[in-house]
Amino acid sequence: MDSEETKRPIGIFDSGMGGLTVLRECVKIMGNEDYIFYGDSFNAPYGIKSTEQVYRLSKKIVQLFLKKNVKAIVIACNTATSASASRLRKEYPELPIIGLEPALKPAVLHKKNSTVLVMATPLTLKEKKFENLMNRFEDQAKIIKLPAPDLVEFVERGEIDTPELKKYLRSILNPYLGNIDAVVLGCTHFPFAKRAIQQIVGNDVYVVDGGAGAARELRRLLEDKNECRKENRIGKIEFLNSNPDPQEIELSKKLFELD
Structure with a gap:
């Protein structure tokens, strides 16, 4: 009882x-x-x-x-x-x-000497806490920070699979396509768009959140x-x-x- x-x-x-x-x-x-x-x-x-x-x-x-x-x-x-x-x-x-903290550890450990893209809000990426986290793993992987503040707004509106969402995601992810091994969803809003992100980066890219x-x-x-x-x-x-x-x-x- x-x-x-x-x-x-x-x-x-x-x-x-x-x-x-x-x-x-x-x-x-x-x-x-x-x-x-x-x-x-x-x-x-x-x-x-x-x-x-x-x-x-x-x-x-x-x-x-x-x-x-x-x-x-x-x-x-x-x-x-x-x-x-x-x-x-x-x-x-x-x-x-x-x-919460961005799931950088599982992303880095997923593949040796990988390139990891961390999608998060601007404040998360500039805070000392994230800098310390990056410092722990910077000798094991190439870590790239990608601010994605507008993605929060899409989720808040309930837009998680719209053409507009996918257009926005392609606009920020295109420069990295073919050159990344993992994507860290460093904001709790972002897993709602995980399916769309996975479609854009491809199934060979490991997409993870915390x-x-x-x-x-x-x-x-x-x-x-x-x-x-x-x-x-x-x-x-x-x-x-x-x-x-x-x-x-x-x-x-x-x-x-x-x-």
């Missing part, structure tokens, strides 16, 4: 819809847990804001989650992780806070605290959004359920 502590929900947030890809991964391996997903669509995109702005927005969401008695928080946004995760962990030391790794880390931290639900049940998901338009919630549910 689960205790009242283990029955508490898990909070997951993003600047908009992108974090739904991380929520999916969490549900895959911990489907008996309850979740609250918060999309900050009103303030999206985060990737073009300052570090301090993103930190303040993230802290506001954490405070909302604490009022809802969550037992852990996943920052399902690479930009928000870079800008706020370390500060928030210091401010809330008892609360497991899991962040959602599954974040889900595994969440489970590990909850196991360490003995706070995983053990009851055999189907968990509930509550969708929240900073945009007062009710269509934002409906779009969240629709995107979450997409195959």
